[in-house]
Amino acid sequence: MFKKIRPLFFNKHLYRSLSMHAKHAKGKEFQKRIFSGIQPTGAIHLGNYLGAISQWVKLQNNNEEVVLSIVDLHSMTLRHDPKQLSENILHMTATLLGCGINPDKVTLFQQSTVPEHTQLCWCLSCICTMPRLAHLPQYKEKSKDLKDIPLGLFIYPVLQAADILAYKATHVPVGEDQVQQIQLAQDLARMFNSRFGNTFPEPHTLITGTEFARLRSLRDPQKKMSKSDPDPKSRICMTDNPDEIVRNIKKAVTDFTSEVTYDLEKRPGVSNLISIHSFVTNKSIEEICLEAENMNTGKYKLMVAEAVVSYLKPIQDQIQQYYSDPGYLMQVLQDGKVKARNICSSNLEEVEYKLGLRINIKEKKQIKVQT
Structure with a gap:
């Protein structure tokens, strides 16, 4: 229906890293899967496109299994306009498609429509500690000017980890300056596996930096180009x-x-x-x-x-x-939701069994009901 836009470059080191880490993941008997998310806040700028979206398109076109989430729940950690958020979700979907993301080749969906994300977030939050979260640089940066800090802002890194682990993702594309954002997911995977048995792969960072990915602000070339810049x-x-x-x-x-x-x-x-x-x-x-x-x-x-x-x-x-066809965009997100839940529902079920939240009747000879 629409012509695909092909980006002009790709990081030549990315697949070397992907192959190396995939071998490690395969050794643990986990299927290679790539997860990434993007917040529907503000318009995508050229730096976002070069550093992330064009890389996803390349992974997609090389037939990698890619799961992409429009992470709307993360957009609620600070005060937001509900009408603007719903509009941004559709606009982000249109933008990703317009930049070359093919929903027939990747799983593209809206985070909040897949309840397994928040369910796993709660399970992981019960093994994560408050001091661990308080030391995260993202939290310190975003909360430094706030008098009253929302709980969601404090625990959002756990949700970020759940986004990744819900799909047992083996690789997460990030820029060179974002590697530490994946460390909590790695730590929680190790902690869960140690306590409850081998459940999650330890997700590897997939560096997607290129000579173009670090575009600078046009007004202050000492800073990165950012959609959160007030100018x-x-x-x-x-x-x-x-x-x-x-x-x-x-x-x-x-x-x-x-x-x-x-x-x-x-x-x-x-x-x-x-x-x-x-x-x-x-x-x-x-x-x-x-x-x-x-x-x-x-x-x-x-x-x-x-x-x-x-x-x-x-x-x-x-x-x-x-963007002029919201019905089509909604159908893309609906189809993506079904594909996403087909992957993560069984993963969450496994987590719930290991945590004792589900009863395996086959393992119980007799269940006594107390009255």
Whole structure:
């Protein structure tokens, strides 16, 4: 029905890591499975696409078993607008499809529609400790400016672990700066296995970093491009219109040197623009610097903006086409829910038996009922 968008690059080291860790997982007799999630909060920016979504598309197209969740429950850890959240869920679904995710090849679903996530979260929270959660850097960062800290914000890493372990995922794609976010899932898998028997694989981080995955903020090149940045001019969103893209790139912070050269340490702002330009044109950094040899940074920004607008146009058309058919998007999520539950329901049942929450009649010769 819709044309697929194919990204231009992929991390050549990813499959080396995948094969190595899959062998380890296979040794434990766990099926190789990749899990990842994305919050439906705000528009996806170019850094999200390069660092995550395009990598998922490559895994999908290489026939890996991929489970992708729109993790809406994580979006509730801080105060939110319910109407905006429901709209964001549909928009995120359209965005993922428009960027090349194929629901026939992956399991794509809405987290909150699969109750096994929260059920397993409770089971894992009963073996996790409060000091362990309090030391997590994500919690410290997100709670530092809050007077009253929601319980959900404190325990959300346990839900994150449950998201992964519910599918007995062997691999979780992350950026190089996100490895520690998977450590709790690894710890809880080991703890559960030690107490109740070999149940979960220890999920391995699958590093998906590339030379493009760490795009910097257009307003502060010392920081990563982020959708949580309060300044909308700091990023390029996948659904920005051409005028917004041109405006944001023209206002990008560079330096006082006029020529266009690539130096990440000394000229991070200009180098960030060159990286963006390199990705959307599939040209090397050397080629771009040679083409811009006689340009000042002002003119070069216009060249970058034109290239970005041209690259995003077909993807934006796909996203809009999907978003205009909410019935189809809901069907995609419904089908994904069924596929997800087919995987994780039996896993949760095994957990419940091992925790004593289910009675195995075959193992009981007689059950006495007290009155």
